[in-house]
Amino acid sequence: MNPINHRVSLALAGTLTLALSACSLSSGEPSSSPASTAAGSTQGTPSSGHAKGTVVLVTHDSFVAPKKTLEAFTKQTGYQVEVRKNGDAGELTNKLVLTKDSPLGDAVFGIDNTFASRAVDAGVLSDHTPTNPPAGMAPFALPDPKAARQLTPVDYGDVCVNIDDRWFAKKGINPPKTLDDLTKPAYKNLFVTPGAATSSPGLAFLLATIGKYGEQGWQDYWKKLMANGTRITQGWSDAYSVDFSGGEGKGSRPIVLSYASSPPFTIPKGGDKPTTSALLDTCFRQIEYAGVLKGAKNPAGAAALVDFLVSPTFQKTVPDNMYVYPVNDSVSLPPLWAKWAKVAKHPFTVAPKKIAKDRRAWLEQWSEIATG
Amino acid sequence: MGLALVPVVFLAIFFVLPVAGMVGRGLQSDGAWDLGGIGEVLGRGRTLRILWFTLWMALAGTAFTTVLGLPVAYTLYRLSLPGRRLLRALVVMPFVLPTVVVGVAFRTLLAAGGPLGFLGLDGSWAAILAALVFFNLAVVVRTVGGVWEGLDPRAEESAAALGASPWRVFRTVTLPALTPAITSAATIVFLFCSTAFGVVLTLGGLRYGTIETEIYILTTQFLDLRAAAVLSIVQLLAVVAILFVAGAARTHRERAMPRTSLLSGLRRPHRGDLTALALTGLVLVFVALPLVTLVARSLQVGDGWGLANYRNLGTTGSGDALVVPVWTALDNSWRTAVDATLIAVVLGLIVSIIVSRRARSAWGRRVIATMDGVFMVPLGISAVTVGFGFLITLNRPPLDLRTSAVLVPIAQAMVALPLVVRTLVPVLRSIDDRLRQAAAALGASPLRAVLTVDVPIVWRPLLAATGFAFAVSLGEFGATSFLARPDRPTLPVVIYGLISRPGAENFGMALAASVILSAVTVALMGLVERLRVGSMGSF
Numbered sequence: 001m002n003p004i005n006h007r008v009s010l011a012l013a014g015t016l017t018l019a020l021s022a023c024s025l026s027s028g029e030p031s032s033s034p035a036s037t038a039a040g041s042t043q044g045t046p047s048s049g050h051a052k053g054t055v056v057l058v059t060h061d062s063f064v065a066p067k068k069t070l071e072a073f074t075k076q077t078g079y080q081v082e083v084r085k086n087g088d089a090g091e092l093t094n095k096l097v098l099t100k101d102s103p104l105g106d107a108v109f110g111i112d113n114t115f116a117s118r119a120v121d122a123g124v125l126s127d128h129t130p131t132n133p134p135a136g137m138a139p140f141a142l143p144d145p146k147a148a149r150q151l152t153p154v155d156y157g158d159v160c161v162n163i164d165d166r167w168f169a170k171k172g173i174n175p176p177k178t179l180d181d182l183t184k185p186a187y188k189n190l191f192v193t194p195g196a197a198t199s200s201p202g203l204a205f206l207l208a209t210i211g212k213y214g215e216q217g218w219q220d221y222w223k224k225l226m227a228n229g230t231r232i233t234q235g236w237s238d239a240y241s242v243d244f245s246g247g248e249g250k251g252s253r254p255i256v257l258s259y260a261s262s263p264p265f266t267i268p269k270g271g272d273k274p275t276t277s278a279l280l281d282t283c284f285r286q287i288e289y290a291g292v293l294k295g296a297k298n299p300a301g302a303a304a305l306v307d308f309l310v311s312p313t314f315q316k317t318v319p320d321n322m323y324v325y326p327v328n329d330s331v332s333l334p335p336l337w338a339k340w341a342k343v344a345k346h347p348f349t350v351a352p353k354k355i356a357k358d359r360r361a362w363l364e365q366w367s368e369i370a371t372g
Numbered sequence: 373m374g375l376a377l378v379p380v381v382f383l384a385i386f387f388v389l390p391v392a393g394m395v396g397r398g399l400q401s402d403g404a405w406d407l408g409g410i411g412e413v414l415g416r417g418r419t420l421r422i423l424w425f426t427l428w429m430a431l432a433g434t435a436f437t438t439v440l441g442l443p444v445a446y447t448l449y450r451l452s453l454p455g456r457r458l459l460r461a462l463v464v465m466p467f468v469l470p471t472v473v474v475g476v477a478f479r480t481l482l483a484a485g486g487p488l489g490f491l492g493l494d495g496s497w498a499a500i501l502a503a504l505v506f507f508n509l510a511v512v513v514r515t516v517g518g519v520w521e522g523l524d525p526r527a528e529e530s531a532a533a534l535g536a537s538p539w540r541v542f543r544t545v546t547l548p549a550l551t552p553a554i555t556s557a558a559t560i561v562f563l564f565c566s567t568a569f570g571v572v573l574t575l576g577g578l579r580y581g582t583i584e585t586e587i588y589i590l591t592t593q594f595l596d597l598r599a600a601a602v603l604s605i606v607q608l609l610a611v612v613a614i615l616f617v618a619g620a621a622r623t624h625r626e627r628a629m630p631r632t633s634l635l636s637g638l639r640r641p642h643r644g645d646l647t648a649l650a651l652t653g654l655v656l657v658f659v660a661l662p663l664v665t666l667v668a669r670s671l672q673v674g675d676g677w678g679l680a681n682y683r684n685l686g687t688t689g690s691g692d693a694l695v696v697p698v699w700t701a702l703d704n705s706w707r708t709a710v711d712a713t714l715i716a717v718v719l720g721l722i723v724s725i726i727v728s729r730r731a732r733s734a735w736g737r738r739v740i741a742t743m744d745g746v747f748m749v750p751l752g753i754s755a756v757t758v759g760f761g762f763l764i765t766l767n768r769p770p771l772d773l774r775t776s777a778v779l780v781p782i783a784q785a786m787v788a789l790p791l792v793v794r795t796l797v798p799v800l801r802s803i804d805d806r807l808r809q810a811a812a813a814l815g816a817s818p819l820r821a822v823l824t825v826d827v828p829i830v831w832r833p834l835l836a837a838t839g840f841a842f843a844v845s846l847g848e849f850g851a852t853s854f855l856a857r858p859d860r861p862t863l864p865v866v867i868y869g870l871i872s873r874p875g876a877e878n879f880g881m882a883l884a885a886s887v888i889l890s891a892v893t894v895a896l897m898g899l900v901e902r903l904r905v906g907s908m909g910s911f
Contacts, residue, residue: 061869064693084775085858091592095763098397102767104774118595197589198573231495234475234573237872241879242479248879249480249669265876269674323873360594 052078055301056105058293060092061085063110064321065314073308079301088200089115089288096293097122107302109154109290109309114203116142116151116289117356125150126299128292130307136329137310140287142352151289154309155324158260158344159204160283161191164246166275167254176255178281179212182225189229192243193257196366199235200286205257206366207355208284211348215358222369232370246276260343261323264336274340283344288324376726379719379747379789385771386782387750390761391604397764398601406598413602419586423606426566426582429497433504433565438558440505440655441512447652449517451645452638459656460517461897464840465663465890467510468847470864471570473886476871477662478503478575480669487665497580503571506659508561510843515557515795516550518836522799522829523549525639538644551621552801556794559618563611563751563790569850583607587754604757611752615745663890670883674876681880685888690877694866695859698885701866702892708852708862709845711781712788716841717834719785720792723747727793728800744797748790758783759854777860783851788841795837796830803829839900843893863889 057063063085070081084105086092093115096108100122111119119125120142127149140153161182168175176182182191194202209218231253233239242249244256246266260283263274290309292302308314315326319334325343332338399405413419447453448460466474480486482494493499523546531541569584581589583603590600641649673680685698694701727744731737750758766773773779803826811821849864856865863885870882 061872064695083858087592087854094592094595095760097595098760099763099767104763197593235872237879238475238479241871242476242483248876249476249483251483360596363593 053080053298053301054082055079055107055298055305056082056084057305058084058086058092058096058103058105058108060089060110061087062322066317066321069314069317072313073305076308077301077304079298079304081305090200093119096124100124100294103293103295105293106296106298107290107292107305109288111151111289111291112200113142113285113287113289113352114200114207114355114359116147117144117352119291120144120147120150121356124294125291126294126296128152128303128306130310132307134310134312134315134328134330137327140327142289144353147352151291152306152310153327154288154290155315155318155322155326156285156287156343157324158278158280158283158285158347159201159208159257160260160278160280160344161205162244162246162256162258162262162276162278164244164254164256164276167245177279179209179221182230182255183221183228185228187228187255189231190253191225191228191255191257192231192233192239192251192253194236194239195232195234195370197363197371201236201257201259202232203363204284204286206362207350208282208348210362211284211350219365219369222366226370230370259323261319261325261337261341264340267336267340278341280342280344281346283347285344285347285349287327375722376743379723380743382719382782383747383750383786385766386786387753387758389765390758391608391753392761393765394597394757394761395601395604398597398599398604409598410602410605413599414606418581419599419603422581422583422586425580426584427610429500429504429572429580429582430562430566432501433508433568434558434562436501436505437508437561437565438512438554440651441509441557442516442554443648443651444509444655445513445517445520446648447641447645448513449521450638451641451649453641457898457902458894460513461894462656462663463513463659464510464843464897465894466506466659467508468843468893469666469886469890470847470849470867473666473867473871473882474503474506474662475571475575476883477666477669478506480665481662488661495575499575500568500572500580502658503575504565504568506662507568507571508564509655509659511560511564511791512554512557514836514840515560516553518795518833519550519553519798520546521638522832552798555618555621556798559614559748560751560790560794562614563748566610567607567752567754569755584754584756588756591756591760600757604754607753608749611749612745614752615748619741619745666883666890667887670880670887673880681877681884682888684877684881685884689870689873689881693870693873693878694861696861696866698863698866698881698888701861701863701885702888704860705846705862705864705889706892708781708784709842712784712845712848713838713841715781715785716788716792716845717838720789720796720837720841721834723789723793724796724800728797730805744793747793750786751790755850755854759851762855775857777857779855780852780862781845783855784845784848785841787848787851788844791840791844792837795833795840799830799833800826835900839897842896846889846893846896 063083065083074080082105086095086104089110089112092108093111095104096111096119103124108119108125129149130152133152137153140156141148142151142153161176161179163175165175173186176184176187181187193205196202196206206218209221212218213221231239231243233243236258239256240247240258240262243251243253244258245251245254247256258278260278260280263276263278266274266276268275290306292299292306296302310328312328312331315328315331318324318326319337325333333341399407399409444463448456448463453459469477478499479494481488482491482499483489486494493502527549528541528545531545532538536544566582567584568582569588572580572582572585583606587600587603587607590596590603670681671677671679688694688697696704723743727740729740731740762779763774765771766779807825808821811825812818816824846862847864848862849868852862853865853868856862861869867882867885867889870878870885
């Protein structure tokens with residue numbers, strides 16, 4: 001009797017189990033609710049009543065659309081939408097570039113003005129502009145004509161320094177107003193921002209400083225900022241929920257990098273005004289775009305979806321669901337936003353082409369200064 | 373031997389192919405290999421700094437985890453303490469928490485103004501080290517504890533009766549018997565530490581980059597695939613070297629040993645156990661602190677206290693932050709975990725059985741040693757490389773799996789598989805082959821021999837491994853977030869979604885969901901413990 005035989009029989013029992021596991025719990029499960037069919041799951045099998053099939057929307061993790069809105073699209077056009085999320089804007093763009101030969105879907109939403117050039121230069125997009133461009137969209141279009149033909153602006157958000165008004169009132173200190181103020185001794189050890197290398201609002205803030213102080217001047221500004229006790233965190237949630245005194249964690253720093261749309265979220269229960277405010281002279285504007293992917297299996301559906309994203313039906317959902325502002329100015333903002341989440345009149349800007357070219361060098365210099 | 377092919381093919385498709393695809397893409401330009409970049413990337417000052425930091429951080433993390441884990445393993449698996457099963461489960465809780473939540477919990481404790489703010493550890497490497505120990509303690513305690521529990525105490529007792537001091541008994545009798553398990557656990561911890569990602573980013577505040585964080589930034593932000601490929605190769609070589617050393621250390625030690633299947637190994641604590649008890653107490657406080665912080669913050673509602681965050685788990689959060697309510701996500705997690713555990717345990721069993729064979733030829737021994745190591749490698753390779761590799765290699769029929777729900781349990785199983793193998797192999801190797809020969813000589817059929825010799829011994833570690841694989845799957849975030857379909861997210865994915873969106877309500881829900889995730893894990897581990905004990909009566 002060979003001992004190996006024993007092991008073989010033991011292993012055989014294992015194979016049986018493997019065969020059993022083929023009837024698994026997670027893969028055979030049908031979609032749990034009818035609504036989720038609109039939000040995903042039926043790939044390639046058009047369900048009855050919607051003969052035109054599915055459009056696959058590739059997007060970033062922050063994409064949120066109410067089920068009803070996506071169902072409205074299906075009703076209007078006959079296409080079902082399947083959403084596939086792929087990390088943040090940078091990861092999304094890089095994945096599209098890498099999978100150019102067999103694209104991840106039909107349409108993309110969520111490439112922003114800091115990554116637009118990379119996507120356009122890599123040739124991952126087809127030309128498409130909405131048949132009925134909404135009023136107010138034009139100022140958000142990319143400056144480069146080729147890029148403007150491929151990417152349609154959908155929403156925008158201002159990344160701004162936020163302050164905890166209650167903290168400043170309690171201490172009797174005048175709150176800061178400008179980027180320059182943040183380097184003053186009065187505000188030593190009070191500012192926290194997510195890092196530019198690991199966070200997209202963090203990068204936006206770096207770009208705001210580059211827009212303000214120029215390509216030669218921003219390094220000096222950041223040295224002063226760091227010397228004034230600025231704290232760098234990995235991501236936005238960490239900065240806002242742990243370190244910021246006006247956030248959920250009741251941290252120790254009353255100045256934080258966040259969004260122009262953050263203040264309405266700090267209206268206390270039963271209160272009528274926010275306890276924080278955004279400094280509108282410190283902002284960089286992030287614009288998010290949609291487009292049709294080159295090599296899409298369903299280019300007509302993708303084009304219809306891009307058109308839908310700028311239509312009022314979708315546009316009116318973006319403030320409450322993604323905390324951004326619609327580009328379509330015929331859509332009214334939620335009342336609390338209209339009152340407490342004003343956008344910057346003159347945000348700082350850096351040309352998208354310039355960003356694509358110098359991003360890496362800037363981030364490396366920034367890393368040396370801020371985290372070195 | 374055909375059976376050996378199943379795990380090998382699995383590994384080839386879901387690991388070797390994607391990694392090779394990614395590295396190939398990085399080192400080719402216009403279809404031709406371009407290796408000139410390797411030297412350039414390695415020559416960068418930043419690369420060297422990162423390699424150095426990764427190495428010593430992983431070594432320090434492994435050393436601390438192992439040294440602190442041993443007294444805990446002893447106390448919880450060798451002494452008959454009241455509530456030891458609960459404590460055993462408690463130690464595993466950190467292992468399943470999403471890193472982003474642990475980051476928040478640690479930072480709440482350490483940040484200026486926090487309960488431990490006076491230590492000044494916020495953003496320091498010491499904070500990263502503490503978090504690495506926090507996460508990995510479970511690996512050492514459970515792997516070593518499982519073996520320690522089954523050791524026949526009579527060898528120790530005779531040594532003591534012959535006049536050996538307790539320390540001498542430990543050094544000459546206990547430690548040699550435990551060495552294979554300790555080496556196994558330390559190897560896994562080292563691999564986990566060297567690829568730690570979220571913790572380093574959250575707690576290090578960017579100042580400290582490791583190979584893993586660097587690959588992430590190079591790939592997702594800069595699209596510098598060449599540098600990422602070079603770092604992936606370095607990672608691979610380092611992992612292979614570590615496994616080689618660990619394998620060599622193990623094979624010298626692993627041998628058949630007498631064991632007991634009675635619970636006589638458990639005894640009342642006496643005065644000599646004071647040091648171990650005190651250390652265990654300290655370690656448990658250290659593990660409990662962040663967990664308590666988490667629970668406390670999940671009960672905070674505005675300026676008061678309440679259960680509102682838990683009630684909200686049935687909703688999709690403020691501003692429809694989620695596609696499905698948290699309870700649905702828990703259901704998804706559970707289903708996925710069952711699949712992942714099945715795959716990991718079945719494949720792990722096959723690999724363990726093959727690897728624990730004693731080959732007669734030198735060639736056979738080499739094959740077995742290689743196979744033993746190969747299944748550990750995925751733990752040491754960047755999840756970003758594997759994930760992006762999936763996208764560019766599994767993209768054509770018949771392997772167009774990019775959007776398949778099957779990938780999630782498969783990816784999780786790949787993380788759990790090495791844990792299963794490392795738990796089972798030391799046990800299988802320690803079975804004296806003469807027992808099987810005796811059974812055969814007495815006329816037992818091969819199946820009968822397995823049932824009476826192998827199964828009674830393997831049964832308990834197998835359950836432990838199953839519980840562990842389940843915990844890994846429940847907590848896995850990196851690969852899952854990459855692969856999970858948006859309409860069917862798991863609990864960690866949902867927690868991450870909640871925590872990264874504004875609004876106190878979402879933040880509170882994220883913490884409440886984390887507490888639920890830990891509670892489910894503890895309940896499960898507790899159940900496994902109970903099953904293991906229940907089985908004892910029959911033998």
